[in-house]
Amino acid sequence: MVSTLAQYAVIDLHLHLDGSLSPAWMLEWAEKQQIELPAHTPEALLPYVSAPQDCSDLNEYLRCFDLPLSLLQTPEALSAAVADVLQRLDQQGLIYAEIRFAPQLHTGLAMSQEDAVQAALTGLQNGLANTQLFKANLILCCMRAADNKAENLETIRLAKKYLAKAEAGVVAIDLAGAEGLFPTNNFAEEFHYASEISVPFTIHAGEAAGAESVQQALALGASRIGYGIRSIESESVMAQLVRQETPLEMCPCSNLQTKAAQSLKDYPLRRFLTRGIVATLNTDNMTVSQTSLQQEYRLLAQEYQLSRAEAKQLMLNSIAAAFLPAEEKMALLNTIQQRYPQLFE
Ligand SMILES: O=c1[nH]cnc2c1ncn2[C@H]1C[C@H](O)[C@@H](CO)O1
Numbered sequence: 001m002v003s004t005l006a007q008y009a010v011i012d013l014h015l016h017l018d019g020s021l022s023p024a025w026m027l028e029w030a031e032k033q034q035i036e037l038p039a040h041t042p043e044a045l046l047p048y049v050s051a052p053q054d055c056s057d058l059n060e061y062l063r064c065f066d067l068p069l070s071l072l073q074t075p076e077a078l079s080a081a082v083a084d085v086l087q088r089l090d091q092q093g094l095i096y097a098e099i100r101f102a103p104q105l106h107t108g109l110a111m112s113q114e115d116a117v118q119a120a121l122t123g124l125q126n127g128l129a130n131t132q133l134f135k136a137n138l139i140l141c142c143m144r145a146a147d148n149k150a151e152n153l154e155t156i157r158l159a160k161k162y163l164a165k166a167e168a169g170v171v172a173i174d175l176a177g178a179e180g181l182f183p184t185n186n187f188a189e190e191f192h193y194a195s196e197i198s199v200p201f202t203i204h205a206g207e208a209a210g211a212e213s214v215q216q217a218l219a220l221g222a223s224r225i226g227y228g229i230r231s232i233e234s235e236s237v238m239a240q241l242v243r244q245e246t247p248l249e250m251c252p253c254s255n256l257q258t259k260a261a262q263s264l265k266d267y268p269l270r271r272f273l274t275r276g277i278v279a280t281l282n283t284d285n286m287t288v289s290q291t292s293l294q295q296e297y298r299l300l301a302q303e304y305q306l307s308r309a310e311a312k313q314l315m316l317n318s319i320a321a322a323f324l325p326a327e328e329k330m331a332l333l334n335t336i337q338q339r340y341p342q343l344f345e
């Protein structure tokens, strides 16, 4: 049963590029760019780029991104990183992925945010050409910080610009970063602007802050919620998620590490599914969380008694939740049915 359920790992809607670079890729690109790393083998590098066993919270988890981000400051590296992640997802048997990154975190050398978006899109096209993936798209993250409104607004402007280019590959924006330090409502102006110009968005909420953060994200107009774990604390928020059919992008491995969830035993996924919330299963950060989508399904199968019906529901929810037009969702479903007919038996 356990290995069977891992076959449902075909769609990842919540995957950060910078948290998912392989250690081998990091070593290769550090050498190419003459960047000194604190370790010189994949195994020795791992402690610097993955969450510690005893990770205390989201703030500690977020420290794992400094090193990979230092390697992603040129167009060549950014393109290569996207293509490499796509290749690894293809090898794992995925069919569709939405990869997210924050353009404003890639302007440390000479790139503008737009250069970063274009580089990531080049990587997306190059990567897709060499895989069997149905498709992949990009989500541009705004960041929770103190003085970055201009940068966030620029990210949203770019999302609009590239969303308007049919088939470019940008599908939405996100809000990532330290939720406990910078409340969702601090970013109201950003998301009013996104709504005004019809840029769809997901917001990381209900991770380091409570159900009120999910409530705020919904009030701002989020069409999906990153995790939303702590929605479980509010009947009215859960009712709203059901009523509005707002999907939750759940990432158990990461949620346990950041202490958004205290234990798998109390993980609210099943209660969300039972209530009819459109919960989906994702990785968040393959390297920081030392996971893969198959591993997430395996973890839930082994330690959460995830059933086959639940696994199938999660996969179907991911199709419903994808930032894709209706006809592409149908084509995605058809592709999955053709490649993996056993998932529908
Ligand atoms: O779990 C997370 N919560 C909030 N922010 C996160 C999480 N994982 C990654 N990020 C941030 C750190 C990355 O540098 C940024 C863009 O991918 O998104």
Ligand SMILES: [Zn+2]
Residues within 6 Å of the ligand: 014, 016, 176, 204, 226, 284
């Ligand atoms: Zn995330």
